[in-house]
Amino acid sequence: MEKLLEILKTVCPDVDFETETDLVEDGILTSLDIVMIVSELMASYDIRIDVDDLMPENFKSAETILELVKRAEEN
Numbered sequence: 001m002e003k004l005l006e007i008l009k010t011v012c013p014d015v016d017f018e019t020e021t022d023l024v025e026d027g028i029l030t031s032l033d034i035v036m037i038v039s040e041l042m043a044s045y046d047i048r049i050d051v052d053d054l055m056p057e058n059f060k061s062a063e064t065i066l067e068l069v070k071r072a073e074e075n
Contacts (some may be wrong), residue, residue: 011036017062026057047072
């Protein structure tokens with residue numbers, strides 16, 4: 001989780017990823033933020049995130065983003 005939080009804070013330094021629970025619904029993350037996060041995740045974790053995974057529920061919180069990364073690492 002620490003590595004993920006570092007990546008997220010690099011992309012969106014003004015967001016408190018440790019406490020926010022609905023980043024998309026609350027309008028904290030924009031679609032551009034999500035694209036930049038996905039790009040950083042794929043580069044940092046050497047994973048592939050499919051377009052089908054770009055759904056709001058996968059970006060609600062740091063925990064859901066971490067689950068997305070774990071699923072991508074398994075594939």
